């Protein structure tokens with residue numbers, strides 16, 4: 001029996017802040033119900049919303065204490081503002097349906113939507129909620145993966161991390177789906193994506209052959225899904241099949257190809273890199289050499305200033321520069337269009353400390369987009385901000401676990 005005293009109740013001020021940050025509207029996706037309004041008489045108002053606990057107020061409550069102290073569980077970071085119906089729904093069956101990272105993602109998305117409304121920015125917010133695989137190569141099906149604000153896809157080589165990125169991107173670009181078509185087995189790739197734009201939308205995709213993809217939007221057949229989600233993808237450059245080395249290219253070409261962005265746009269984005277509080281890269285600049293080549297110089301926090309991108313930075317440092325440029329692109333894109341950053345390259349050289357810093361950078365409130373990161377090596381250094389999805393086995397199983405257990 002839990003006594004009243006041992007519940008980590010929110011102080012009144014935390015409840016009010018939680019409500020105000022949500023504009024007194026329910027933060028559950030696709031609900032958005034007003035939770036305050038007129039009362040019985042002219043002089044009264046009634047508030048029906050609830051500051052719900054993300055991690056539980058008690059040790060044995062829904063989602064548990066998540067390793068957080070009593071005081072931390074009374075804080076604003078642990079509160080999500082919901083209508084009464086959804087506050088009760090997230091706690092059903094001890095909260096199994098709604099993980100803490102899912103609720104944190106809902107809260108972030110709702111607050112971002114409110115921020116945009118308040119600031120008069122007409123752009124929509126959007127979010128990829130989940131992918132359900134009915135038929136798929138590599139994976140043991142059916143399988144379902146829910147996404148957080150930052151999701152780390154964690155697994156061995158060939159466990160399906162890149163495949164998932166390809167399939168998600170296939171929501172709006174069939175080009176990345178068609179390589180997965182098996183001519184002998186039409187329909188061998190079939191999945192459903194639930195996304196919020198901010199209303200809940202269901203997109204079913206069935207790949208029949210290299211030039212035949214069927215889309216169903218909310219159950220209705222559609223020639224394509226006019227969804228507004230934009231993917232920004234950072235990927236490893238593959239050497240040609242005749243060589244194990246990449247062809248020589250200038251720094252600008254290297255950036256352009258890794259980001260799949262025109263060199264002119266890379267140049268336009270360079271001055272914006274390093275302007276964030278959390279940035280550790282600055283001073284990105286071009287140097288035109290007499291032989292006609294273009295070099296990119298940068299200052300990376302913790303190294304000597306003014307290093308050349310391809311020649312002088314370590315692999316880890318170069319990856320961090322690439323992530324920051326990709327994040328600038330995604331952040332700018334997210335001003336108008338819901339955006340997902342796919343960091344679909346093996347950050348093999350990242351140790352836990354760097355990985356934690358990258359996750360922390362991408363989890364901050366000032367980052368308005370969702371990120372999916374591939375990770376090969378083990379561990380996240382006990383980081384609790386990312387949703388960690390582990391893929392393993394010869395026919396891949398999916399498990400979702402708290403990162404602290406890795």
Ligand SMILES: [Zn+2]
Pocket residue numbers: 026027028031032033082083084085086
């Ligand atoms: Zn609601």
